[in-house]
Amino acid sequence: MSEETTVIPVRGTDGMRDYEVLVGRGLLGRLAEHLGPRVAKILIIHAPTLAARAEALREELSDRYQVLLAEVPDAEGAKRVEVAAFCWQILGQTDFTRSDAIVGLGGGATTDLAGFVAATWLRGVDVIQIPTTVLGMVDAAVGGKTGINTAEGKNLVGAFWAPRVVLCELELLDTLPRNEILAGYAEVVKAGFIWFPEILDIVEADPVRATDPATPEFRRALELAIRMKAHVVGEDFTEQGLREILNYGHTLGHAIEHAERYQWRHGAAISIGMMFAAQLSLLTRSLSEADVERHRRILDSLDLPTSYPAGRWPTLLASMRRDKKARGALMRFIVLDGIGRATVLQGPEEQLLFAAYQEIAS
Known part of the structure; x- marks a missing residue:
C-alpha cells in the first residue's frame, strides 16, 4: 500500500x-x-x-x-x-x-x-x-x-x-510501546467481529504484522476499522439505531473499567467484554461455539485478557445497571447472530448474564 x-x-x-x-x-x-x-x-x-x-x-x-x-x-x-x-x-x-x-x-x-x-x-x-x-x-x-x-x-x-x-x-x-498498540487494537478487532471479518483474517494470518504500524497489513486493518466507524456514524450520529452496535463488548467492559477505577487500559477491559458478549451470543442467539472460540483465539494472539475474577460479578452487575446504554430498567447488550452480524439484546434475564459470565470467570 x-x-x-x-x-x-x-x-x-x-x-x-x-x-x-x-x-x-x-x-x-x-x-x-x-x-x-x-x-x-x-x-x-x-x-x-x-x-x-x-x-x-x-x-x-x-x-x-x-x-x-x-x-x-x-x-x-x-x-x-x-x-x-x-x-x-x-x-x-x-x-x-x-x-x-x-x-x-x-x-x-x-x-x-x-x-x-x-x-x-x-x-x-x-x-x-x-x-x-x-x-x-x-x-x-x-x-x-x-x-x-x-x-x-x-x-x-x-x-x-x-x-x-x-x-x-x-x-x-511508530514510537508507541507495543502494549499500547495492542490495547488499542481491541477496537480494531471489534470492527472485525461486528462488521469487517477481513480484519480477523488479517490478524489470524500474522498477528505480528497485523499490529506493526510499519506494515501494509496494519494500515489495511486500521483503515477498515475507521471506515466501519465512519459508515455507522454517518448513518446514525446520535446513536438512535445502528450506531449502538459499536457498543459490542462495552457494557461489561465499562463496568470493568469502573471497578478498576480506570487504571486499566480501555482495550483490555473491552477484550473481556467481547468474550462475555460472545458467550451471551452463544446462549441467546445463533453464534456458534467455533465463533466463540475464534474470539478467544484472536484475543489471546494479541495478548489481550479474556477472563475476570468470578467474585467481582455483583459489582459488575450493579455497574451495568447504571450504564448509559441501559434504557429504563432494561440493560442492553450488543450480541452476534454470526461474525459480522450484530444485533441488540434487550433486558436479558440475570441468570443468563450470570451463566455467560461464568464462562469467562477466573
Whole structure:
C-alpha cells in the first residue's frame, strides 16, 4: 500500500456537518490547511507525553495564529470536570471566540475531553482531532461523541459534536510501546467481529504484522476499522439505531473499567467484554461455539485478557445497571447472530448474564 493519504468521508446527520478522516504520514505539517479562514486563536489540548510535539506545533503555527497550550492529565485522568473547567478558564481568560479553534492532541481520553470542551464553549467551536494512539484513531476521535466521567460511571456527561477534520498521523504510532498498540487494537478487532471479518483474517494470518504500524497489513486493518466507524456514524450520529452496535463488548467492559477505577487500559477491559458478549451470543442467539472460540483465539494472539475474577460479578452487575446504554430498567447488550452480524439484546434475564459470565470467570 502506498504512503498516499487516505481520505475517509463521514456524512453528517442530525444537524451535524460532513467531515473527513485523513490517514497517512506528514499530515501534521498541513494542519493550517484545515483551519477556518477566521481563526485567530488555537488551543492545543494535549497529554503530558506530547508536550514537545505540542510545542513544535505551536512554533510552526505561531506566525499566523495565537497558539495556546493546555497540558492535561494522561488517560482517563483527563476526563474530569475539573480538567474541563481548567480548559474553559484558559478560553475565557484569552477571549476565545466562536470563530477560533481547539485541537485535541493525544489518545482517546484527550480527544474526548477536547471535543467536549469544544462542544460546550460558546455552545460550540471548531475542533480538529489529532489522535496519537490506535484507540483514538479507530474509535474516540472519529465518531463525534465527546464526554467526561463522573464518580458514578464513564462518559455519563457529554455531547455529540462533529470535528472539523480528524488527522490520523501514522508517524505518531511508530514510537508507541507495543502494549499500547495492542490495547488499542481491541477496537480494531471489534470492527472485525461486528462488521469487517477481513480484519480477523488479517490478524489470524500474522498477528505480528497485523499490529506493526510499519506494515501494509496494519494500515489495511486500521483503515477498515475507521471506515466501519465512519459508515455507522454517518448513518446514525446520535446513536438512535445502528450506531449502538459499536457498543459490542462495552457494557461489561465499562463496568470493568469502573471497578478498576480506570487504571486499566480501555482495550483490555473491552477484550473481556467481547468474550462475555460472545458467550451471551452463544446462549441467546445463533453464534456458534467455533465463533466463540475464534474470539478467544484472536484475543489471546494479541495478548489481550479474556477472563475476570468470578467474585467481582455483583459489582459488575450493579455497574451495568447504571450504564448509559441501559434504557429504563432494561440493560442492553450488543450480541452476534454470526461474525459480522450484530444485533441488540434487550433486558436479558440475570441468570443468563450470570451463566455467560461464568464462562469467562477466573
